[in-house]
Amino acid sequence: xxxxxxxxxxxxxxxxxxxxxxxxxxxxxxxxxxxxxxxxxxxxxxxxxxxxxxxxxxxxxxxxxxxxxxxxxxxxxxxxxxxxxxxxxxxxxxxxxxxxxxxxxxxxxxxxxxxxxxxxxxxxxxxxxxxxxxxxxxxxxxxxxxxxxxxxxxxxxxxxxxxxxxxxxxxxxxxxxxxxxxxxxxxxxxxxxxxxxxxxxxxxxxxxxxxxxxxxxxxxxxxxxxxxxxxxxxxxxxxxxxxxxxxxxxxxxxxxxxxxxxxxxxxxxxxxxxxxxxxxxxxxxxxxxxxxxxxxxxxxxxxxxxxxxxxxxxxxxxxxxxxxxxxxxxxxxxxxxxxxxxxxxxxxxxxxxxxxxxxxxxxxxxxxxxxxxxxxxxxxxxxxxxxxxxxxxxxxxxxxxxxxxxxxxxxxxxxxxxxxxxxxxxxxxxxxxxxxxxxxxxxxxxxxxxxxxxxxxxxxxxxxxxxxxxxxxxxxxxxxxxxxxxxxxxxxxxxxxxxxxxxxxxxxxxxxxxxxxxxx
Amino acid sequence: xxxxxxxxxxxxxxxxxxxxxxxxxxxxxxxxxxxxxxxxxxxxxxxxxxxxxxxxxxxxxxxxxxxxxxxxxxxxxxxxxxxxxxxxxxxxxxxxxxxxxxxxxxxxxxxxxxxxxxxxxxxxxxxxxxxxxxxxxxxxxxxxxxxxxxxxxxxxxxxxxxxxxxxxxxxxxxxxxxxxxxxxxxxxxxxxxxxxxxxxxxx
Numbered sequence: 111x112x113x114x115x116x117x118x119x120x121x122x123x124x125x126x127x128x129x130x131x132x133x134x135x136x137x138x139x140x141x142x143x144x145x146x147x148x149x150x151x152x153x154x155x156x157x158x159x160x161x162x163x164x165x166x167x168x169x170x171x172x173x174x175x176x177x178x179x180x181x182x183x184x185x186x187x188x189x190x191x192x193x194x195x196x197x198x199x200x201x202x203x204x205x206x207x208x209x210x211x212x213x214x215x216x217x218x219x220x221x222x223x224x225x226x227x228x229x230x231x232x233x234x235x236x237x238x239x240x241x242x243x244x245x246x247x248x249x250x251x252x253x254x255x256x257x258x259x260x261x262x263x264x265x266x267x268x269x270x271x272x273x274x275x276x277x278x279x280x281x282x283x284x285x286x287x288x289x290x291x292x293x294x295x296x297x298x299x300x301x302x303x304x305x306x307x308x309x310x311x312x313x314x315x316x317x318x319x320x321x322x323x324x325x326x327x328x329x330x331x332x333x334x335x336x337x338x339x340x341x342x343x344x345x346x347x348x349x350x351x352x353x354x355x356x357x358x359x360x361x362x363x364x365x366x367x368x369x370x371x372x373x374x375x376x377x378x379x380x381x382x383x384x385x386x387x388x389x390x391x392x393x394x395x396x397x398x399x400x401x402x403x404x405x406x407x408x409x410x411x412x413x414x415x416x417x418x419x420x421x422x423x424x425x426x427x428x429x430x431x432x433x434x435x436x437x438x439x440x441x442x443x444x445x446x447x448x449x450x451x452x453x454x455x456x457x458x459x460x461x462x463x464x465x466x467x468x469x470x471x472x473x474x475x476x477x478x479x480x481x482x483x484x485x486x487x488x489x490x491x492x493x494x495x496x497x498x499x500x501x502x503x504x505x506x507x508x509x510x511x512x513x514x515x516x517x518x519x520x521x522x523x524x525x526x527x528x529x530x531x532x533x534x535x536x537x538x539x540x541x542x543x544x545x546x547x548x549x550x551x552x553x554x555x556x557x558x559x560x561x562x563x564x565x566x567x568x569x570x571x572x573x574x575x576x577x578x579x580x581x582x583x584x585x586x587x588x589x590x591x592x593x594x595x596x597x598x599x600x601x602x603x604x605x606x607x608x609x610x611x612x613x614x615x616x617x618x619x620x621x622x623x624x625x626x627x628x629x630x
Numbered sequence: 631x632x633x634x635x636x637x638x639x640x641x642x643x644x645x646x647x648x649x650x651x652x653x654x655x656x657x658x659x660x661x662x663x664x665x666x667x668x669x670x671x672x673x674x675x676x677x678x679x680x681x682x683x684x685x686x687x688x689x690x691x692x693x694x695x696x697x698x699x700x701x702x703x704x705x706x707x708x709x710x711x712x713x714x715x716x717x718x719x720x721x722x723x724x725x726x727x728x729x730x731x732x733x734x735x736x737x738x739x740x741x742x743x744x745x746x747x748x749x750x751x752x753x754x755x756x757x758x759x760x761x762x763x764x765x766x767x768x769x770x771x772x773x774x775x776x777x778x779x780x781x782x783x784x785x786x787x788x789x790x791x792x793x794x795x796x797x798x799x800x801x802x803x804x805x806x807x808x809x810x811x812x813x814x815x816x817x818x819x820x821x822x823x824x825x826x827x828x829x830x831x832x833x
Contacts, residue, residue, distance in 0.1 A: 128695050132733060150739050152807040157736050171666045174730030175803055233742055 145239040148225075149178050151232055153192060165241060167211030178237065183207035183215060195222040195235050208239060217246045301370075301390035307383065309334045321370065321390050322346075349374050349388055361393070369397045400468065408465040411458045418455050425451060453589060460593040463524070464576065467600045472521065478514040478628050481522075481554050482507055482547055488527045489545065495534055496543070506546040512554050516628040517605055525601040526556070528594035529621045533560035535590075536583060537618075553607070553624040564615040573611065574599045582615065598623075638712050639683040641787070645701045645708070646685070648786055650762035652703055655694035659728035660706050666727070668714055679709045694733055697761060704786045707793055718792050725796030734758045735804065746770045748805035749777050755801065756781075775808070775833065781826040785819045791826060798828050808832035 139146070145162035147155050155178055158170050166173060166181065173181070182188045184206050194202040208216040221238040295302050301318030305311055310333050314326035322342045329337065334350055337343045343350070345362045349372040352358045358374045371391040377384050425448040427433055429441065436444065466472040489503065496503060533543045541561040548555050563582050565573060572578045577592040602609045602623045613619035636644070664672050677689050685705065692698060707724065710716055716724075729735045738755050742748050749767045756765030763783035770777040779798050784790070799813040810833045817827035 125695060129693055132694050135733075148736060150804060151742050152745075152805070154804055154807070156730075156739055156804060169666050170731055171663060171727045174727075175800060231743055234739055 145241075147173070147178070147237050147239075148234060149237060150234045153178050155181075156234070162239065165210070165216065165239065166208065167214075172211070181208055182220075183209055188220070191220060191222055192235070195224045196232060205242070208241075217242050300392075303388040303390070304377070304385060305334065305388070306385045311337060312385070318390055321364065321368070321392060345370070346372060346388065346390075355383075367394065368392065369394045404465045404468045407461055408469070411462045411465065415455065415458050415462075418451060418458060421451050422448070422455065457591050457593075460591045460597065463597050464593055467597065467604070472601070472604060475518050475520070476516050477519070479517050479519055479522075480512070481515050481517075481556065481625060482512055484517075484519060484522055485526055485545060485547065485556060488523055488530055491527075492530060492534060499534060499537065500540045501534065501537055502540075502542045504542065504544040506544065506548075508548055510549070512547060512549055513627045515554055515605075515625040517625060518601075521601045522605070522625070525598040525623070526558075528598040529558050529623075532594065532621075533558050533562065533619075535587060536560065537562040541618075549627075550624065553626050555622060555624045557620055557622045559618065559620040561618040564617050564619050565611075565613040566615050570611075570613060574609070638679075638708060641708055642683045642685070642705045645704050645787055646699070648701050650700045650760065650784075650786075651697040652700040652761075653694065653734065653759045654692040654696040654698050655732050655734060656700075656728060656759060657689070657692040657698055657703050657706065658694060659731050660703060660710075660724060661689055661692070662731055663724045663727045664706075664710055664714075667720070672714065675713055676706060676709050679713055680705070683709075700760065700762070700786060704790055707789055708787065711789060721789055721792045722796035725793035725798075726800045728797050729800040729804065732759075735801070739804070742805065745806045746772065749802075752779065752801055752805075760784075776829060776831045777802075779828045779830065780817075781828075782824070784826065788818075788820050791815055791818055791820070794826065795828060799830070802830045802832075806830075806832050 139159040142159055143161055145165045146159045147162050148157040150156050155174055155176050158168075158173055162168075163170055163173070178192075179185045179188045187204060187206055191202060191204045191206070194204075203219055203221045206218055206220050208218045210216055219240040219242050221240070223236045223238075224232060225234045225236065227233050295304075295313065295315045298315060298317060301321040302313070302315045303311060303318050304313040310331050311329055312331070314324075314329065316326075319326045324340070324342045338347050338350060345364045349358065349360055349362070352374055354374065355376060360372050362370050362372050364370050369392075371393045373389045373391070375387045375389070377387055425444055428436060428444050429448065463472070486505075489505070530543070530545070537543065537560045543561075544557075544559040546555075546557045546559070563586060565580050566582060569578075569580050573580075574595050576596045578596075579590055579592040583590070599609045602625070605625055607623055607625045609621070609623040611619055611621045661673055661676075664676055668675070673690065677687070680687055680689065683705075685702070687702070689706070707721060710724070711721060714720075734755060738751060738758070742751075749770045752767050753765045756763070763781060766780050766782070768778055768780075781794065781798075784794075795813050795815055799811065802811050802813065812831050814829050814831075815826060816829050817823040817825060819826060
């Protein structure tokens, strides 16, 4: 009996320990936030904690005894996990989808731990289930954002690729254009030289090389100053140096047998000067033809003038009855012949003036003169004609004496006479002519204003051309060579002056010219 | 005994006089099932009914490993059947659910090496849960997919034949993996036989 009592006490103590342990396990299981289930070797759930019941919505009674795979969507994966647990007898983890009681799918991480007895026999396993819904949501959100960003990036990439393609296409087009331009430049009949914005030679075509007798390749990138020192470029010095926003054209004698027309054109892109182009056009042949033509006209005119003068004097003698009486009818014929001969002489004189102008040997006897006197002398010569036509003439001259001009008096007289004669000839009856002189900056300006028939607008551009006569003039007066204004302008320009006009049909015209004041 | 002839109180009085103890976890399992089916209110109803028939107990305070009269477990089953109008199927389910929350069952699972070996361990389970009677298993036939369980020395109330059919089926379900396992009581002490004999069959 003495031995039984300690045994009973021992059993009671053990029972209390077990009860404490059970309570401890219950409390621990209750508190543990991680859903856990115990599974036997047949994969049947034999125990679950409160968290698992909370997560799945299943009561322990409902879930106990069920095959563990029933709780998961991926049956094969849970079987695979169990296989791994059995194989490794260790902790394994896998992401699965838990099917809750309300059929809700919950993404979970499942951790498995094999259970073994003391002899190493497999006696089941624990599964710990971690709800990763929030992580998944975050992950999906993140993936969504990544996807969105990726999409944005892909769109940007696509846009960039498009831009690159466009740029590439543009580059190909530009290259194509460049090649075409180069081909045009290379095959251009004129010589072309292109200078960049720094003034260095950037391109020269074969024609320019031939005209200048140089090898262009060696000169590319050479500066203007270097080029100007080369004999081949000496004739071009004036063109190269010319800084102009407009086209500049000049005729140059490159060699004895070569005359070039050099044109300098600024290359402007978006209002910025990026260089210049010099075009060299060979006009040797044109110049030769022109010279031959001028020589022919000059020769012909000289040859014609002598017999015409002889005819003039012969007719004059007949009219003055130096060689006998003539009747009225005869006088009429001879007078007509005399006037025609006069016109012929006038035409020949004009032609000779033109040929002299074109030969560049027109001006001589340049001397300081008073323009007022020159103008008045011409006006005096025309008094009879003015009176005959009933015209009034107004002469305006500043009180202060005009500065002298350096001129060939005879030529300026001829020039002014041509202008003044037109003002008389094409004025209306009883019209008015206003001649004005004034001192402008470094020049004297002369203007002749008439109240005549004017020049039609569409013909004004050709007024200073050789042999030009306006339609309304031809209708009014069949006389006139059409050379007067051509000669007049050339004389003024030869003196370094300018000539222009303003005109309105049926109202009149005003012709202006300037002559530079002689430098002291 | 024709139980239908007695009132619940009379039946309870008779049952409560019978000897034999069980672990508190058996009682707790029954209370858990009532709570699962009828909620806490249902548990209160049972507690109140116990008091009405003369057994005022706080049934929520049963301790899993302590010994309590098996008659108390039987009376709780009888009360549930009466107050909730449970048919035999519900009584069967109640028994079937009991091992699910059993700590003893989980402890016994440590002996699992095979279904046959586990079936041989089932008697231990009885001995761990009851201080009376005896359970034996025999005739485990892997090919024939059957084995037999005998419960000797248990005679509390016929309703428990149904309850233990469910209970023993759950034990079988824990140790045999099959889509369908059935149990049938072939012999019963209430048919003047020497024991309850259940045949377990599976597919």
